[in-house]
Amino acid sequence: MNYEFFIAKRIIGSKAYKSSISAPIIKIGIAAIAIGIVVMMIAIATGIGLQQKIRDKVVAFNGHVTISNYDSNNSQESGIPISKNQEFYPEFKSVEGVNHIQAVATKFGVIRTETDFEGAIFKGVGEDYKWDYFKEFLVEGRLPVFSKKWSEEVLISQYLANRLNFKIDETFQMVFAKDDPEKLPNYVKCHIVGIYNSGFQDLDKQYLIGNIRHIQRISRWESNQIGSFEVFIDDYSDLNKKGVEIYQNTPSTFNTQTIIDKYYSIFEWINIFDKNIYGIIGIMILIAGINMITALLVLILERTQMIGILKALGSNNWSIRKLFLYNASYLILLGLLWGNILGLGLLFAQKYFKLFPLDPTVYYVTEAPVYISFGYIFALNIGTLILCLLMLLVPSYIITKISPVKAIRFD
Known part of the structure; x- marks a missing residue:
């Protein structure tokens, strides 16, 4: 010492x-x-x-990177469909660090009840959907199951459920307008099996999640046509790098967008x-x-x-x-x-x-x-x-x- x-x-x-x-x-x-x-x-x-x-929370609704057709449409609604028959689907093996890819489609509609209505985006998903994040958000009921060819089950946000006084096991109709305003709209019957609350109200008030086959039917798409692919990566810190790699490993007709680009202000x-x-x-x-x-x-x-x-x-x-x-x-x-x-x-x-x-x-x-x-x-x-x-x-x-x-x- x-x-x-x-x-x-x-x-x-x-x-x-x-x-x-x-x-x-x-x-x-x-x-x-x-x-x-x-x-x-x-x-x-x-x-x-x-x-x-x-x-x-942003990743839960969009994935880390979105792959879609080039489209001038700036809305949240899916535009020109793309085929699921791609080399990078169902596994994106050409880019290291990608852990999941899923096919989705979105369409704006109106939830209609006997006394009220509310606009929302119907997000269609299939068996390949990654539910990991929504397990944490689930506050009541269960997650939908889309193993069958046709399913009316939907997961709705607590925000929308409270505004429309919906409860678990209730059904409602969602109305989707056609391109031709003179034609009658499309109707989709929905059965509420789960209610979620992500705490991200800007997204909760927009989305409910259901079967992608509804969007394929009302949009007159083939069973292998979808709106976009959502890609999940292992490490968020590599997002910009992986975004470039994913873009380079997809066809030239496709556009890729990271969540940072999509939600830049956030x-x-x-x-x-x-x-x-x-x-x-x-x-x-x-x-x-x-x-x-x-x-x-x-x-x-x-x-x-x-x-x-x-x-x-x-x-x-x-x-x-x-x-x-x-x-x-x-x-x-x-x-x-x-x-x-x-x-x-x-x-x-x-x-x-x-x-x-x-x-x-x-x-x-x-x-x-x-x-x-x-x-x-x-x-x-x-x-x-x-x-x-x-x-x-x-x-x-x-x-x-x-x-x-x-x-x-x-x-």
Whole structure:
């Protein structure tokens, strides 16, 4: 054990240290570190959690990449049909990292009841549909089964069900207009087997999910014709790269669109969270560092005589600076310990008990989601410790200006 660490340990353990003039300043410094780490952990956990939650909800309705015919139609409705007989379907083997591809079609219609009506997009899907995301969204009933050639089962959002007073096992008619306004519209009978709530109201109020054969019938398509393909990839961080690869491995008559391109404004909005997180981290570390600088200066001024004696005994300036940096490290670590206990406690409480709700019309989620990873928690603690110590190197330089003769003089 080096003597700087030994003396620092003795100072920390002494009763005089705990009851000295600097004690309140030290407590404030520890509290600043603890509060700072709590705020930073919450900012990262909720920021990343919100990004992932919103992203997953958009992916649930669209896949990561959409493959369709080139079409000037900008609506959500499927335009020119494409054949399912493609080399990349039902497995996209030519692009590594693609885990699923499914055939879908969409058509706008009107849900009609005896007393009310509501416009919605009927999303037709088949046996290959990936229900993984909707298992989490399901609030009542079950998911539809489309193993048979014909099925009237549909999954409707809680938003639409509440507006139209629908319950599980009820049936209704959906009306689809024909291209020729003089002809009678098409009718589709729907049987509600499940109600979902993704929390993303902009999408919930648009979509209900049913059998793709309904759209094929009313659009007069062949059984192998669909509106588009939805592609799912393993790693979202590779989305742009995989989007290009998918485009290069599809026929020239097809267009591909990533969810970022399709919902550009939403993804631009959630990318702002990164800047907010960096800003909060910077401000919190600066505040914690300033408080620790104040605490260190008070400790140095309080121990001026001790510094003079150590210098008279032959200690150099760097050794004495190390002594006080060891002391400051202890205070920082103590603050980090309390900060981690409080921060993780709040995050786990929010994760399992949903203490803080959010307005889904603004944030697209019903409660504040949290992302907990010990990787970023470890990096945050190490980064805070190192940056605070680096900030303390400058004020510790004041030790070099203390004269041993003046410091040990007793008036």
